[in-house]
Amino acid sequence: MHYEKPNVTVDVVLTTLIAGRLHVALKIREADEPPTEKGKWELTGGFIHTNEDGDDMAAAKRTLRAKLDFEPSYLEQSFTEANDHRDSRGWSASIVYLALHEPAGLQELVAARGLQLVDAEDDGAHLPANMAFDHKLLIAKAVEKLRAKARYSTLVAHFLPPQFLLSDLHEAFQAVRGKVVNPANFRKKILDEKVLVEMEERLFSKGRPGTGYYLAQPIAYFDRTIA
């Protein structure tokens, strides 16, 4: 018995945090195939290149590099969406990656490459109506996982520059979790977890300068939940 092979792609849900709201990078689809999807908004992604991609992560990175000339601060496999109806060309599996980056860098990128950063809050209510394929669903699933993981890890630090104030991290946490946390308590908890490293120099913002911190590792997990 012989079966057609599915198509296999990677798609990257590239997110950032602007004005306290999660945003996702989208661009207008230019490919002619399938004709129904041309001109709609899509995630960055593409087919696995079996002759050059060692694995799925490599495919995600190659795609980002080739299409955007970009490497995000954080990138991880999130889930796989695979069925017979997501692409009119036939059975298709998309390995979906979640990427996080700080807004300044992404805004630059977006300006240079003709992308848009779209508000992904409110269950996708502000996404364009004409989204390609099932990308609206992919975004919804990835964002939900992001919010969950933010609760017990340093994930959201990737929405900040490499060095940041605790108040910045605090703000990012609150925004992603949608909850207010007392600043003093946040400070105590996060420092207790020993996942941040103190900078030598002070970091200057609008008021009194504060201690700068950076992540000890790309991601660390807490024993307790933090917000």
Place this chain on the structure above:
Amino acid sequence: MHYEKPNVTVDVVLTTLIAGRLHVALKIREADEPPTEKGKWELTGGFIHTNEDGDDMAAAKRTLRAKLDFEPSYLEQSFTEANDHRDSRGWSASIVYLALHEPAGLQELVAARGLQLVDAEDDGAHLPANMAFDHKLLIAKAVEKLRAKARYSTLVAHFLPPQFLLSDLHEAFQAVRGKVVNPANFRKKILDEKVLVEMEERLFSKGRPGTGYYLAQPIAYFDRTIA
């Protein structure tokens, strides 16, 4: 530009809990292709059948039904392992499913179908030396996710019959988490979460009969961690 399509399979890490230790169902691989893998121990799985599988979950269920005539108590997508070296036949993506079931039913199945339930503890140290493909790695990853999820969900209840005593659930929790939890405190926490429904009748075991419980939903998540 044209690229070969990867092969796409589903593999099911079918687990249970025996004598307080996680076990996984394995069978001897009979397929002739690739020759190097024949006669080794493997997970239940197979290629996506693009003409009959609506999606990846359907493919996992079909595989379990066709090869084992079995439907597990719990089944969910866990992660995808995709690279150019896991299968000598070429670029391959496996969508890995995690399945849980209670030991009695699984032991019956295993006896009838010539499978083995193998101890999956100690980082796979007790798995057979001759595991097919990268299935040892797939098991390690799936088991790690299982242990993590057990901490904040009712997942482990699927290692028990549909109706169970709190002491059974307590034992399962301890085994999977590898930690001792005070029975009284476990009782308080789990009942507080309101994820269990009381049975009408009492459930009889060795000593004093106790209140039987069953899951309100296939899986529920806790606000706090439980063990």
Place this chain on the structure above:
DNA sequence: ACAATAGTGTCTGTTAGACAGTATTCA
């Protein structure tokens, strides 16, 4: 009566959350 397991009440130490207040910068 005793073994075995189910289930309750309560004490104590730790943590979460709220909040008041001090410290250090720029304008």
Place this chain on the structure above:
DNA sequence: TGAATACTGTCTAACAGACACTATTGT
């Protein structure tokens, strides 16, 4: 000096964890 933000100390309520105790079955 005042606005802005960083940071600390402390109080209280809630919760985790430990433990002693009672309850209900079979043998």
